[in-house]
Amino acid sequence: MSWSKLKQNLESFLCPALYGRVEYRSTSYRYLPDKSGLCYIAVDKKNVFNMSDATTSIRWYQTELEIKNDANIQIPINEEEIETVRKDTKGVVPEDRLIVIARGRKIAEYAKELLSAQSALSKSNFIVVANHFLSAPIEQSLESSDILLNILALVDRRVGKKRILSMAEKMKLKHPMVQYFYELRRSTL
Template identity: 25%
Template sequence: MPTWSSIRKKLESDYLCPSLQGHIQYFATSYSKSADHEGRAAIRLDGVEVLRSNYYDYYQNYWKRYQQLRSSVSENENPKIPFQLAYEGALNDGCFDNWFFYEAFHIFDNQSIEKSIVHNNPLVRIFALLDRRLGKRRLLALAETMEQELEWVRTFYIIRLKAEGLMPPEEMTPQD
């Protein structure tokens, strides 16, 4: 597995679109004194964390969902279904741990921009939205699909539109 500094360099220098260079920063850390060296990850815009999550928030969200789903599964169903649905639900809420961030980067780094923009992993889609290989015409063509996108992914779509001058800065804020 590559080091965090090499991942960050690729994301911020090699992949990031020119209009966002110097504005978007990626952050991930693991805490050596915590159990299993768990940590947190974030994406910052001009120093403000737009997206952030950590292991403990993720695990709490995941476990709560799993407990609810486990009780609704019948004996005839696959017992792994509640695990998968809880994982997907936590991720859709924007909860993930730093290892998931690394995994998303690995997927993104090893496939085309076409596959990344439609990938089932929302972090991979965010990396693709901020990627220099995604041109302005293609970015605008995504408008219709962004209506069905997760709110926290749409936020990065709006950030990119504003950075490219395709949306007036005062028209919509990332929190909308």
């Protein structure tokens, strides 16, 4: 599918409030056929999302330690996770320390998922992922661990107000770029 047709298809699925604000853009290299072009997403005429660009306003993490030390990341812990730690430590650890251990385990798991999603994104081809998005059910894109699929689904008109509002807890565990587009979509409700 040509870029212009793909762009037209993607923009036809934008929610009405974001139409004209969110744009899909592409650059190509006319005289370098072996070099692929860049695709990115602009919000209000500002380049917000370029898969491998370090100059975007959203933070790209390089190590697990950066994620663990980021104060902006809030990881919710439930009783089940605390109980798992209690069983693993055979009940000899104080209660307040159990919460710290459970949070540390969950942040480590989250960090690994986040870094693998980022590395997959930097290797992926925007056009391939966009074609997959257009042919797959919207639920599959929302539940995916792929950052780009999540973003395309969040700005989609098929995702309604009730579903957007019910996703608040899930979004805390997503990449900051996905959170940015979630907040953008929530601001239009």
